[in-house]
Amino acid sequence: MSAVRVFEAAARHENFTVAAVELGMTQAAVSYQIKVLEERLGVPLFRRERKRVVLTDAGRRASGQVSRAFDALDAAFGAIRAEDASLLTVSTSKTFANTWFAWRLGGFQMAHPDMAVRLHTSDAMTDFASDEVDCAVRSGLGGWSDLAHDLLFEIDFTPMCSPEFLARHGGALRPEDLPDLPLISPHDPWWPVWLSEAGVAAPEGPPKPGVRLDSQAHEGYAATAGQGVALLTPFFWRNDLADGKLVRLFPQVSTRGYAYWLVYPEHRRTVPKIRQFRDWLLAEIARDIADTMARA
Template identity: 80%
Template sequence: MRHLPPLSAVRVFEAAARHENFTSAAAELGMTQAAVSYQIKSLEQRLGAPLFRREKKRVVLTDAGRRAGAQVSHAFDGLDAAFAGIRAEGSALLTVSTSTTFANTWFAWRLGSFQMAHPDMAVRLHTSDAVTDFAADDVDCAVRSGLGVWPGLISERLVPIDFTPMCSPQFLARHGGGLTPDDVHHLPVIGPEDPWWPVWLAGAGSTPPGPPRRGVRLDSQALEGNAAIAGQGIALLTPFFWRNDLESGRLVRPFAHVATQGFAYWLVYPEHRRLVPKIRQFRDWLLREIAGDFADTMARTEPRC
Protein backbone atom coordinates (compact mmCIF):
# COMPACT_ATOMS: atom_id res chain seq x y z
CA MET A 1 0.00 0.00 0.00
CA ARG A 2 1.39 3.39 -1.02
CA HIS A 3 1.47 6.22 1.50
CA LEU A 4 1.23 9.17 -0.84
CA PRO A 5 0.35 12.73 0.11
CA PRO A 6 -2.54 14.35 -1.80
CA LEU A 7 -1.61 14.44 -5.49
CA SER A 8 -3.01 17.95 -5.85
CA ALA A 9 -0.42 19.16 -3.34
CA VAL A 10 2.34 17.12 -5.01
CA ARG A 11 1.48 18.69 -8.37
CA VAL A 12 1.76 22.17 -6.86
CA PHE A 13 5.06 21.27 -5.19
CA GLU A 14 6.52 19.97 -8.49
CA ALA A 15 5.74 23.23 -10.27
CA ALA A 16 6.95 25.38 -7.37
CA ALA A 17 10.18 23.37 -7.07
CA ARG A 18 10.85 23.53 -10.80
CA HIS A 19 10.40 27.30 -10.89
CA GLU A 20 11.59 27.88 -7.32
CA ASN A 21 8.97 30.60 -7.35
CA PHE A 22 5.39 30.45 -6.07
CA THR A 23 4.16 33.19 -8.43
CA SER A 24 5.42 31.37 -11.53
CA ALA A 25 3.95 28.09 -10.30
CA ALA A 26 0.60 29.78 -9.72
CA ALA A 27 0.60 31.21 -13.26
CA GLU A 28 1.40 27.81 -14.77
CA LEU A 29 -1.30 26.00 -12.80
CA GLY A 30 -3.97 28.68 -13.12
CA MET A 31 -4.07 29.21 -9.35
CA THR A 32 -3.51 32.14 -7.02
CA GLN A 33 -0.18 32.55 -5.25
CA ALA A 34 -2.02 32.18 -1.94
CA ALA A 35 -3.43 28.81 -3.04
CA VAL A 36 0.06 27.58 -4.00
CA SER A 37 1.45 28.71 -0.64
CA TYR A 38 -1.39 26.94 1.18
CA GLN A 39 -0.81 23.65 -0.67
CA ILE A 40 2.93 23.76 0.03
CA LYS A 41 2.35 24.49 3.71
CA SER A 42 -0.14 21.59 3.97
CA LEU A 43 2.36 19.24 2.32
CA GLU A 44 5.15 20.34 4.65
CA GLN A 45 2.92 19.76 7.68
CA ARG A 46 2.02 16.31 6.42
CA LEU A 47 5.67 15.40 5.81
CA GLY A 48 6.91 17.02 9.01
CA ALA A 49 9.75 18.76 7.20
CA PRO A 50 10.18 22.09 5.39
CA LEU A 51 10.47 21.93 1.59
CA PHE A 52 11.14 25.64 1.08
CA ARG A 53 12.98 28.24 3.08
CA ARG A 54 11.13 31.56 3.10
CA GLU A 55 13.47 34.43 2.55
CA LYS A 56 12.84 38.07 1.84
CA LYS A 57 10.61 38.33 -1.24
CA ARG A 58 11.52 34.80 -2.42
CA VAL A 59 11.52 31.11 -1.56
CA VAL A 60 14.47 28.71 -1.75
CA LEU A 61 14.34 24.93 -1.78
CA THR A 62 15.72 23.20 1.30
CA ASP A 63 18.03 20.21 0.80
CA ALA A 64 15.08 17.88 1.38
CA GLY A 65 12.94 19.90 -1.01
CA ARG A 66 15.63 19.81 -3.70
CA ARG A 67 16.00 16.01 -3.44
CA ALA A 68 12.25 15.47 -3.47
CA GLY A 69 11.73 17.98 -6.29
CA ALA A 70 14.08 16.15 -8.66
CA GLN A 71 12.43 12.78 -8.00
CA VAL A 72 8.88 14.12 -8.21
CA SER A 73 9.67 15.94 -11.47
CA HIS A 74 11.06 12.69 -12.93
CA ALA A 75 7.93 10.84 -11.80
CA PHE A 76 5.72 13.45 -13.44
CA ASP A 77 7.67 13.05 -16.68
CA GLY A 78 6.86 9.34 -16.53
CA LEU A 79 3.17 10.05 -15.95
CA ASP A 80 3.15 12.52 -18.82
CA ALA A 81 4.63 9.92 -21.16
CA ALA A 82 2.18 7.27 -19.95
CA PHE A 83 -0.82 9.42 -20.82
CA ALA A 84 0.62 11.08 -23.93
CA GLY A 85 -1.17 8.78 -26.35
CA ILE A 86 -4.52 9.21 -24.64
CA ARG A 87 -4.04 12.96 -24.42
CA ALA A 88 -3.22 13.22 -28.11
CA GLU A 89 -6.36 11.28 -28.97
CA GLY A 90 -8.49 13.47 -26.68
CA SER A 91 -7.08 16.71 -28.06
CA ALA A 92 -8.09 15.67 -31.57
CA LEU A 93 -11.82 15.66 -30.73
CA LEU A 94 -13.83 18.57 -29.31
CA THR A 95 -17.36 17.79 -28.18
CA VAL A 96 -19.72 20.74 -27.85
CA SER A 97 -23.22 20.49 -26.42
CA THR A 98 -25.78 23.00 -27.63
CA SER A 99 -29.51 23.54 -27.97
CA THR A 100 -31.40 22.67 -31.14
CA THR A 101 -32.02 26.35 -31.87
CA PHE A 102 -28.39 27.44 -31.50
CA ALA A 103 -27.17 24.46 -33.51
CA ASN A 104 -29.55 25.00 -36.43
CA THR A 105 -29.56 28.79 -36.61
CA TRP A 106 -25.89 29.54 -35.91
CA PHE A 107 -23.47 26.63 -35.49
CA ALA A 108 -24.55 24.89 -38.68
CA TRP A 109 -23.61 28.01 -40.65
CA ARG A 110 -20.33 28.90 -38.96
CA LEU A 111 -18.67 25.81 -37.52
CA GLY A 112 -16.91 25.06 -40.80
CA SER A 113 -14.64 28.09 -40.35
CA PHE A 114 -13.40 26.71 -37.02
CA GLN A 115 -12.78 23.34 -38.65
CA MET A 116 -10.79 24.98 -41.44
CA ALA A 117 -8.69 26.93 -38.94
CA HIS A 118 -8.01 23.74 -36.92
CA PRO A 119 -7.88 20.90 -39.49
CA ASP A 120 -6.31 18.47 -37.01
CA MET A 121 -9.25 18.75 -34.63
CA ALA A 122 -12.59 17.04 -35.19
CA VAL A 123 -15.68 18.76 -33.77
CA ARG A 124 -18.73 16.83 -32.62
CA LEU A 125 -21.96 18.70 -31.87
CA HIS A 126 -24.16 17.14 -29.22
CA THR A 127 -27.55 18.72 -29.90
CA SER A 128 -30.01 18.59 -27.03
CA ASP A 129 -32.22 21.00 -25.11
CA ALA A 130 -31.39 19.14 -21.89
CA VAL A 131 -28.78 20.72 -19.59
CA THR A 132 -25.39 19.02 -19.94
CA ASP A 133 -24.01 17.21 -16.90
CA PHE A 134 -20.25 17.70 -17.28
CA ALA A 135 -19.60 15.10 -14.58
CA ALA A 136 -21.42 12.37 -16.49
CA ASP A 137 -21.48 13.39 -20.16
CA ASP A 138 -18.53 13.21 -22.53
CA VAL A 139 -18.67 16.94 -23.32
CA ASP A 140 -15.89 19.53 -23.37
CA CYS A 141 -17.97 22.71 -23.37
CA ALA A 142 -21.56 23.78 -23.96
CA VAL A 143 -23.73 26.65 -25.08
CA ARG A 144 -26.55 27.23 -22.57
CA SER A 145 -29.35 29.72 -22.23
CA GLY A 146 -30.10 31.32 -18.90
CA LEU A 147 -28.83 33.96 -16.51
CA GLY A 148 -25.24 32.71 -16.54
CA VAL A 149 -24.88 31.31 -13.01
CA TRP A 150 -23.95 27.62 -12.83
CA PRO A 151 -21.80 26.50 -9.86
CA GLY A 152 -18.44 25.06 -10.85
CA LEU A 153 -18.63 26.38 -14.41
CA ILE A 154 -17.07 29.36 -16.12
CA SER A 155 -19.77 31.27 -18.05
CA GLU A 156 -18.96 33.67 -20.88
CA ARG A 157 -21.83 35.69 -22.34
CA LEU A 158 -22.36 35.25 -26.07
CA VAL A 159 -25.57 37.02 -27.14
CA PRO A 160 -28.64 38.36 -25.34
CA ILE A 161 -31.90 36.55 -25.86
CA ASP A 162 -34.36 39.16 -27.07
CA PHE A 163 -37.52 38.51 -29.05
CA THR A 164 -39.97 40.14 -31.42
CA PRO A 165 -42.70 38.82 -33.77
CA MET A 166 -41.69 37.83 -37.29
CA CYS A 167 -43.57 36.45 -40.27
CA SER A 168 -43.19 35.94 -44.00
CA PRO A 169 -43.82 38.89 -46.35
CA GLN A 170 -46.69 36.93 -47.88
CA PHE A 171 -48.30 36.40 -44.49
CA LEU A 172 -48.00 40.12 -43.72
CA ALA A 173 -49.54 41.03 -47.10
CA ARG A 174 -52.47 38.64 -46.52
CA HIS A 175 -53.24 40.49 -43.30
CA GLY A 176 -53.27 44.00 -44.69
CA GLY A 177 -49.55 44.76 -44.92
CA GLY A 178 -49.47 46.52 -41.56
CA LEU A 179 -50.23 45.28 -38.04
CA THR A 180 -50.75 46.65 -34.56
CA PRO A 181 -49.85 44.70 -31.42
CA ASP A 182 -53.56 44.16 -30.71
CA ASP A 183 -53.88 42.39 -34.10
CA VAL A 184 -51.66 39.59 -32.82
CA HIS A 185 -54.54 38.30 -30.66
CA HIS A 186 -56.49 37.48 -33.80
CA LEU A 187 -53.71 36.05 -36.01
CA PRO A 188 -52.51 32.47 -36.47
CA VAL A 189 -49.63 32.29 -34.04
CA ILE A 190 -46.71 29.84 -34.04
CA GLY A 191 -45.91 28.76 -30.50
CA PRO A 192 -48.88 30.38 -28.74
CA GLU A 193 -47.91 28.72 -25.45
CA ASP A 194 -44.57 30.56 -25.37
CA PRO A 195 -44.47 32.39 -21.98
CA TRP A 196 -42.67 35.32 -23.62
CA TRP A 197 -45.70 36.28 -25.71
CA PRO A 198 -47.40 38.07 -22.76
CA VAL A 199 -44.11 39.86 -22.01
CA TRP A 200 -43.76 41.16 -25.55
CA LEU A 201 -47.46 42.10 -25.86
CA ALA A 202 -47.44 44.02 -22.59
CA GLY A 203 -44.27 45.87 -23.56
CA ALA A 204 -45.74 46.72 -26.95
CA GLY A 205 -48.79 48.26 -25.31
CA SER A 206 -51.33 45.60 -26.27
CA THR A 207 -54.56 45.58 -24.27
CA PRO A 208 -55.49 43.21 -22.85
CA PRO A 209 -52.03 41.62 -22.65
CA GLY A 210 -51.99 37.85 -22.85
CA PRO A 211 -50.81 34.94 -25.00
CA PRO A 212 -52.55 34.28 -28.32
CA ARG A 213 -54.77 31.21 -28.18
CA ARG A 214 -54.45 29.55 -31.54
CA GLY A 215 -51.65 28.44 -33.79
CA VAL A 216 -49.01 25.82 -34.50
CA ARG A 217 -47.11 24.36 -31.52
CA LEU A 218 -43.50 23.33 -32.16
CA ASP A 219 -40.56 22.24 -30.03
CA SER A 220 -37.91 24.88 -30.74
CA GLN A 221 -37.37 28.35 -32.13
CA ALA A 222 -35.53 26.77 -35.07
CA LEU A 223 -38.73 24.97 -36.12
CA GLU A 224 -40.93 27.99 -35.37
CA GLY A 225 -38.81 30.25 -37.56
CA ASN A 226 -39.01 27.86 -40.49
CA ALA A 227 -42.77 27.57 -40.04
CA ALA A 228 -42.98 31.38 -40.13
CA ILE A 229 -40.93 31.45 -43.34
CA ALA A 230 -43.44 28.99 -44.81
CA GLY A 231 -46.25 31.45 -44.05
CA GLN A 232 -47.95 29.35 -41.36
CA GLY A 233 -48.26 32.22 -38.88
CA ILE A 234 -46.42 34.82 -36.85
CA ALA A 235 -43.64 33.64 -34.50
CA LEU A 236 -41.77 35.19 -31.61
CA LEU A 237 -38.10 35.01 -32.65
CA THR A 238 -34.65 36.31 -31.70
CA PRO A 239 -33.35 38.69 -34.42
CA PHE A 240 -29.75 37.48 -34.07
CA PHE A 241 -30.64 33.99 -35.23
CA TRP A 242 -32.72 35.09 -38.20
CA ARG A 243 -30.62 37.96 -39.56
CA ASN A 244 -29.93 36.20 -42.88
CA ASP A 245 -33.62 35.46 -43.42
CA LEU A 246 -34.53 39.05 -42.56
CA GLU A 247 -31.95 40.41 -44.95
CA SER A 248 -33.01 38.09 -47.78
CA GLY A 249 -36.69 38.92 -47.27
CA ARG A 250 -37.81 35.45 -46.22
CA LEU A 251 -38.88 36.99 -42.91
CA VAL A 252 -40.03 40.48 -41.91
CA ARG A 253 -40.40 42.25 -38.57
CA PRO A 254 -43.80 43.98 -38.41
CA PHE A 255 -42.98 45.80 -35.15
CA ALA A 256 -40.13 47.89 -33.77
CA HIS A 257 -40.57 46.69 -30.19
CA VAL A 258 -38.09 44.04 -28.99
CA ALA A 259 -38.49 42.52 -25.51
CA THR A 260 -36.12 40.63 -23.22
CA GLN A 261 -36.24 38.90 -19.87
CA GLY A 262 -32.52 39.30 -19.20
CA PHE A 263 -31.59 35.85 -20.47
CA ALA A 264 -28.65 35.19 -22.79
CA TYR A 265 -26.72 32.41 -24.45
CA TRP A 266 -23.49 31.52 -22.66
CA LEU A 267 -20.42 29.44 -23.39
CA VAL A 268 -19.82 27.28 -20.33
CA TYR A 269 -17.08 24.83 -19.33
CA PRO A 270 -15.73 23.43 -16.04
CA GLU A 271 -13.41 25.72 -14.11
CA HIS A 272 -10.73 23.05 -13.80
CA ARG A 273 -10.56 22.70 -17.62
CA ARG A 274 -10.19 26.37 -18.47
CA LEU A 275 -6.57 25.91 -19.60
CA VAL A 276 -7.19 22.91 -21.89
CA PRO A 277 -5.85 24.05 -25.29
CA LYS A 278 -8.74 22.79 -27.44
CA ILE A 279 -11.28 24.52 -25.19
CA ARG A 280 -9.25 27.75 -25.23
CA GLN A 281 -9.01 27.64 -29.04
CA PHE A 282 -12.74 27.06 -29.43
CA ARG A 283 -13.59 29.73 -26.87
CA ASP A 284 -11.43 32.35 -28.59
CA TRP A 285 -12.91 31.53 -32.01
CA LEU A 286 -16.51 31.51 -30.75
CA LEU A 287 -16.28 34.85 -28.92
CA ARG A 288 -14.66 36.48 -31.94
CA GLU A 289 -17.24 35.12 -34.40
CA ILE A 290 -20.21 35.94 -32.18
CA ALA A 291 -19.01 39.51 -31.58
CA GLY A 292 -18.72 40.12 -35.32
CA ASP A 293 -22.09 38.56 -36.10
CA PHE A 294 -23.86 40.42 -33.30
CA ALA A 295 -22.54 43.80 -34.46
CA ASP A 296 -23.61 42.91 -38.00
CA THR A 297 -27.07 41.89 -36.78
CA MET A 298 -27.70 45.28 -35.21
CA ALA A 299 -27.19 46.92 -38.60
CA ARG A 300 -29.20 44.44 -40.67
CA THR A 301 -32.39 43.61 -38.77
CA GLU A 302 -34.36 46.85 -38.78
CA PRO A 303 -38.15 46.33 -38.56
CA ARG A 304 -40.60 46.83 -41.41
CA CYS A 305 -43.12 48.96 -39.51
Protein backbone atom coordinates in the same frame (compact mmCIF):
# COMPACT_ATOMS: atom_id res chain seq x y z
CA MET B 1 1.53 1.86 -6.37
CA SER B 2 3.23 4.84 -4.75
CA ALA B 3 5.90 2.54 -3.35
CA VAL B 4 6.37 0.89 -6.76
CA ARG B 5 6.76 4.31 -8.40
CA VAL B 6 9.41 5.22 -5.80
CA PHE B 7 11.19 1.91 -6.43
CA GLU B 8 11.25 2.54 -10.21
CA ALA B 9 12.91 5.94 -9.77
CA ALA B 10 15.34 4.74 -7.10
CA ALA B 11 16.31 1.69 -9.17
CA ARG B 12 16.81 3.77 -12.30
CA HIS B 13 19.20 6.12 -10.49
CA GLU B 14 20.45 3.70 -7.82
CA ASN B 15 20.35 6.74 -5.61
CA PHE B 16 17.65 7.59 -3.07
CA THR B 17 18.55 11.30 -2.98
CA VAL B 18 18.28 11.78 -6.76
CA ALA B 19 15.02 9.79 -6.79
CA ALA B 20 13.66 12.00 -4.03
CA VAL B 21 14.43 15.16 -6.03
CA GLU B 22 12.74 13.70 -9.14
CA LEU B 23 9.62 12.71 -7.22
CA GLY B 24 9.42 15.85 -5.07
CA MET B 25 9.89 13.86 -1.86
CA THR B 26 12.41 13.78 0.96
CA GLN B 27 15.19 11.19 0.97
CA ALA B 28 13.73 9.78 4.17
CA ALA B 29 10.34 9.30 2.51
CA VAL B 30 11.95 7.42 -0.38
CA SER B 31 13.82 5.19 2.05
CA TYR B 32 10.60 4.49 3.95
CA GLN B 33 8.65 3.56 0.80
CA ILE B 34 11.40 1.16 -0.27
CA LYS B 35 11.35 -0.42 3.19
CA VAL B 36 7.56 -0.87 2.98
CA LEU B 37 7.88 -2.55 -0.42
CA GLU B 38 10.69 -4.86 0.74
CA GLU B 39 8.66 -5.92 3.78
CA ARG B 40 5.66 -6.59 1.54
CA LEU B 41 7.76 -8.73 -0.84
CA GLY B 42 9.85 -10.39 1.83
CA VAL B 43 13.12 -9.84 -0.06
CA PRO B 44 15.65 -6.98 -0.07
CA LEU B 45 15.68 -4.85 -3.23
CA PHE B 46 18.72 -2.73 -2.35
CA ARG B 47 21.95 -3.30 -0.45
CA ARG B 48 22.80 -0.38 1.77
CA GLU B 49 26.48 0.25 1.35
CA ARG B 50 28.48 3.13 2.68
CA LYS B 51 27.02 6.40 1.29
CA ARG B 52 25.22 4.55 -1.53
CA VAL B 53 22.60 1.93 -2.36
CA VAL B 54 23.01 -0.89 -4.88
CA LEU B 55 20.31 -3.07 -6.43
CA THR B 56 20.24 -6.66 -5.31
CA ASP B 57 19.76 -9.38 -7.92
CA ALA B 58 16.06 -9.47 -7.08
CA GLY B 59 15.86 -5.70 -7.31
CA ARG B 60 17.63 -5.67 -10.68
CA ARG B 61 15.26 -8.32 -12.09
CA ALA B 62 12.23 -6.37 -10.86
CA SER B 63 13.59 -3.04 -12.05
CA GLY B 64 13.47 -3.86 -15.76
CA GLN B 65 9.92 -5.21 -15.64
CA VAL B 66 8.65 -2.32 -13.51
CA SER B 67 10.21 0.26 -15.84
CA ARG B 68 8.60 -1.38 -18.88
CA ALA B 69 5.27 -1.47 -17.07
CA PHE B 70 5.42 2.24 -16.29
CA ASP B 71 6.44 2.97 -19.88
CA ALA B 72 3.34 1.08 -21.06
CA LEU B 73 1.14 3.02 -18.62
CA ASP B 74 2.63 6.33 -19.74
CA ALA B 75 2.03 5.36 -23.38
CA ALA B 76 -1.58 4.43 -22.66
CA PHE B 77 -2.34 7.69 -20.90
CA GLY B 78 -0.34 9.59 -23.50
CA ALA B 79 -2.61 8.18 -26.21
CA ILE B 80 -5.66 9.29 -24.23
CA ARG B 81 -4.18 12.78 -23.83
CA ALA B 82 -3.44 12.98 -27.55
CA GLU B 83 -6.94 11.80 -28.44
CA ASP B 84 -8.49 14.29 -26.03
CA ALA B 85 -6.47 17.14 -27.50
CA SER B 86 -7.47 16.23 -31.06
CA LEU B 87 -11.25 16.07 -30.49
CA LEU B 88 -13.46 18.93 -29.31
CA THR B 89 -17.02 18.02 -28.33
CA VAL B 90 -19.47 20.91 -28.08
CA SER B 91 -23.05 20.61 -26.86
CA THR B 92 -25.64 23.17 -27.97
CA SER B 93 -29.38 23.70 -27.93
CA LYS B 94 -31.40 22.86 -31.04
CA THR B 95 -32.10 26.52 -31.75
CA PHE B 96 -28.48 27.65 -31.52
CA ALA B 97 -27.27 24.69 -33.57
CA ASN B 98 -29.83 25.03 -36.37
CA THR B 99 -29.93 28.80 -36.73
CA TRP B 100 -26.26 29.72 -36.28
CA PHE B 101 -23.77 27.19 -35.01
CA ALA B 102 -23.96 24.43 -37.62
CA TRP B 103 -23.39 27.05 -40.33
CA ARG B 104 -20.20 28.33 -38.70
CA LEU B 105 -18.57 25.38 -36.97
CA GLY B 106 -16.68 24.36 -40.10
CA GLY B 107 -14.82 27.67 -39.93
CA PHE B 108 -13.32 26.72 -36.58
CA GLN B 109 -12.32 23.28 -37.82
CA MET B 110 -10.67 24.77 -40.92
CA ALA B 111 -8.70 27.13 -38.69
CA HIS B 112 -7.59 24.12 -36.60
CA PRO B 113 -7.19 21.27 -39.13
CA ASP B 114 -5.52 18.97 -36.59
CA MET B 115 -8.61 19.03 -34.40
CA ALA B 116 -11.84 17.14 -35.09
CA VAL B 117 -15.05 18.84 -33.90
CA ARG B 118 -18.13 16.93 -32.77
CA LEU B 119 -21.45 18.73 -32.31
CA HIS B 120 -23.92 17.30 -29.80
CA THR B 121 -27.41 18.84 -30.05
CA SER B 122 -29.68 18.65 -27.03
CA ASP B 123 -31.87 20.99 -25.01
CA ALA B 124 -30.97 19.10 -21.82
CA MET B 125 -28.44 20.71 -19.50
CA THR B 126 -24.97 19.23 -19.85
CA ASP B 127 -23.58 17.21 -16.95
CA PHE B 128 -19.83 17.66 -17.36
CA ALA B 129 -19.18 14.96 -14.76
CA SER B 130 -20.82 12.23 -16.85
CA ASP B 131 -21.23 13.55 -20.42
CA GLU B 132 -18.30 13.39 -22.82
CA VAL B 133 -18.55 17.10 -23.56
CA ASP B 134 -15.79 19.72 -23.43
CA CYS B 135 -17.98 22.84 -23.45
CA ALA B 136 -21.58 23.82 -24.07
CA VAL B 137 -23.61 26.73 -25.41
CA ARG B 138 -26.73 27.23 -23.34
CA SER B 139 -29.38 29.85 -22.64
CA GLY B 140 -30.12 31.03 -19.11
CA LEU B 141 -29.66 33.79 -16.58
CA GLY B 142 -25.99 33.00 -15.88
CA GLY B 143 -24.35 33.00 -12.46
CA TRP B 144 -23.43 29.30 -12.33
CA SER B 145 -21.00 29.00 -9.43
CA ASP B 146 -19.50 25.70 -10.54
CA LEU B 147 -18.88 26.64 -14.18
CA ALA B 148 -16.86 29.18 -16.08
CA HIS B 149 -19.31 31.08 -18.28
CA ASP B 150 -18.77 33.66 -21.01
CA LEU B 151 -21.63 35.86 -22.21
CA LEU B 152 -22.27 35.46 -25.94
CA PHE B 153 -25.33 37.68 -26.47
CA GLU B 154 -28.58 38.63 -24.79
CA ILE B 155 -31.80 37.03 -26.05
CA ASP B 156 -34.41 39.46 -27.34
CA PHE B 157 -37.52 38.71 -29.36
CA THR B 158 -40.02 40.36 -31.66
CA PRO B 159 -42.89 39.15 -33.91
CA MET B 160 -41.95 38.05 -37.44
CA CYS B 161 -43.80 36.43 -40.32
CA SER B 162 -43.32 35.73 -44.02
CA PRO B 163 -44.04 38.44 -46.61
CA GLU B 164 -46.79 36.20 -48.06
CA PHE B 165 -48.49 35.90 -44.66
CA LEU B 166 -48.34 39.66 -44.19
CA ALA B 167 -49.81 40.24 -47.65
CA ARG B 168 -52.71 37.86 -46.91
CA HIS B 169 -53.54 39.93 -43.83
CA GLY B 170 -53.67 43.36 -45.41
CA GLY B 171 -49.97 44.20 -45.83
CA ALA B 172 -49.69 46.01 -42.48
CA LEU B 173 -50.44 45.02 -38.90
CA ARG B 174 -50.83 46.71 -35.53
CA PRO B 175 -49.76 45.07 -32.25
CA GLU B 176 -53.41 44.79 -31.19
CA ASP B 177 -54.10 42.67 -34.29
CA LEU B 178 -51.80 39.87 -33.14
CA PRO B 179 -54.10 38.05 -30.64
CA ASP B 180 -56.60 37.43 -33.47
CA LEU B 181 -54.01 36.09 -35.93
CA PRO B 182 -52.52 32.57 -36.17
CA LEU B 183 -49.64 32.64 -33.68
CA ILE B 184 -46.90 30.04 -33.74
CA SER B 185 -46.46 28.55 -30.25
CA PRO B 186 -49.16 30.72 -28.66
CA HIS B 187 -48.43 29.03 -25.32
CA ASP B 188 -44.94 30.63 -25.27
CA PRO B 189 -44.68 32.72 -22.05
CA TRP B 190 -42.80 35.36 -24.02
CA TRP B 191 -45.96 36.35 -25.93
CA PRO B 192 -47.62 38.07 -22.91
CA VAL B 193 -44.34 39.89 -22.20
CA TRP B 194 -44.06 41.32 -25.70
CA LEU B 195 -47.78 42.18 -25.95
CA SER B 196 -47.77 43.91 -22.56
CA GLU B 197 -44.76 46.04 -23.48
CA ALA B 198 -46.52 46.92 -26.75
CA GLY B 199 -49.52 48.11 -24.78
CA VAL B 200 -51.75 45.18 -25.69
CA ALA B 201 -53.61 43.30 -22.99
CA ALA B 202 -52.93 39.59 -23.26
CA PRO B 203 -56.13 37.58 -23.87
CA GLU B 204 -57.58 36.05 -20.73
CA GLY B 205 -57.96 32.31 -20.36
CA PRO B 206 -55.88 29.57 -21.98
CA PRO B 207 -53.94 30.35 -25.15
CA LYS B 208 -55.87 29.92 -28.38
CA PRO B 209 -55.16 26.76 -30.38
CA GLY B 210 -52.26 26.99 -32.78
CA VAL B 211 -49.07 25.37 -34.03
CA ARG B 212 -46.92 24.42 -31.04
CA LEU B 213 -43.24 23.72 -31.69
CA ASP B 214 -40.40 22.81 -29.36
CA SER B 215 -37.69 25.24 -30.43
CA GLN B 216 -37.27 28.68 -31.94
CA ALA B 217 -35.54 27.08 -34.91
CA HIS B 218 -38.70 25.19 -35.82
CA GLU B 219 -40.86 28.24 -35.10
CA GLY B 220 -38.79 30.37 -37.47
CA TYR B 221 -39.04 27.79 -40.25
CA ALA B 222 -42.80 27.59 -39.74
CA ALA B 223 -43.06 31.38 -39.96
CA THR B 224 -40.95 31.35 -43.13
CA ALA B 225 -43.44 28.86 -44.59
CA GLY B 226 -46.30 31.29 -43.92
CA GLN B 227 -47.95 29.37 -41.08
CA GLY B 228 -48.31 32.34 -38.74
CA VAL B 229 -46.51 34.94 -36.61
CA ALA B 230 -43.60 33.79 -34.44
CA LEU B 231 -41.62 35.48 -31.67
CA LEU B 232 -38.05 35.32 -32.93
CA THR B 233 -34.61 36.61 -31.99
CA PRO B 234 -33.37 38.99 -34.72
CA PHE B 235 -29.75 37.81 -34.33
CA PHE B 236 -30.67 34.29 -35.40
CA TRP B 237 -32.78 35.35 -38.38
CA ARG B 238 -30.84 38.30 -39.76
CA ASN B 239 -30.01 36.50 -43.03
CA ASP B 240 -33.65 35.48 -43.57
CA LEU B 241 -34.68 39.08 -42.90
CA ALA B 242 -32.06 40.40 -45.33
CA ASP B 243 -33.13 37.87 -47.98
CA GLY B 244 -36.80 38.82 -47.60
CA LYS B 245 -37.89 35.42 -46.29
CA LEU B 246 -39.07 36.97 -43.03
CA VAL B 247 -40.47 40.37 -42.09
CA ARG B 248 -40.05 42.15 -38.76
CA LEU B 249 -43.49 43.53 -37.99
CA PHE B 250 -42.53 46.15 -35.39
CA PRO B 251 -39.41 47.96 -34.16
CA GLN B 252 -40.04 46.89 -30.55
CA VAL B 253 -37.98 44.04 -29.12
CA SER B 254 -38.42 42.60 -25.64
CA THR B 255 -36.29 40.49 -23.31
CA ARG B 256 -36.72 38.49 -20.12
CA GLY B 257 -33.09 38.80 -19.05
CA TYR B 258 -31.96 35.53 -20.63
CA ALA B 259 -28.81 35.20 -22.69
CA TYR B 260 -26.68 32.64 -24.48
CA TRP B 261 -23.51 31.57 -22.72
CA LEU B 262 -20.47 29.43 -23.39
CA VAL B 263 -19.98 27.22 -20.32
CA TYR B 264 -17.27 24.74 -19.33
CA PRO B 265 -15.77 23.37 -16.10
CA GLU B 266 -13.73 25.99 -14.26
CA HIS B 267 -10.77 23.64 -13.86
CA ARG B 268 -10.54 23.23 -17.67
CA ARG B 269 -10.38 26.95 -18.41
CA THR B 270 -6.77 26.78 -19.62
CA VAL B 271 -7.11 23.62 -21.74
CA PRO B 272 -5.76 24.74 -25.15
CA LYS B 273 -8.62 23.41 -27.30
CA ILE B 274 -11.26 25.02 -25.06
CA ARG B 275 -9.36 28.31 -24.97
CA GLN B 276 -9.00 28.28 -28.78
CA PHE B 277 -12.69 27.55 -29.27
CA ARG B 278 -13.71 30.25 -26.77
CA ASP B 279 -11.61 32.90 -28.54
CA TRP B 280 -12.98 31.90 -31.95
CA LEU B 281 -16.62 31.81 -30.79
CA LEU B 282 -16.50 35.19 -29.04
CA ALA B 283 -14.92 36.80 -32.11
CA GLU B 284 -17.51 35.29 -34.48
CA ILE B 285 -20.42 36.31 -32.26
CA ALA B 286 -19.09 39.87 -31.92
CA ARG B 287 -18.71 40.13 -35.70
CA ASP B 288 -22.26 38.95 -36.33
CA ILE B 289 -23.75 41.21 -33.64
CA ALA B 290 -22.08 44.19 -35.32
CA ASP B 291 -23.48 43.03 -38.65
CA THR B 292 -26.99 42.65 -37.17
CA MET B 293 -26.88 46.15 -35.69
CA ALA B 294 -25.71 47.60 -39.01
CA ARG B 295 -28.67 46.01 -40.78
CA ALA B 296 -31.25 47.12 -38.19
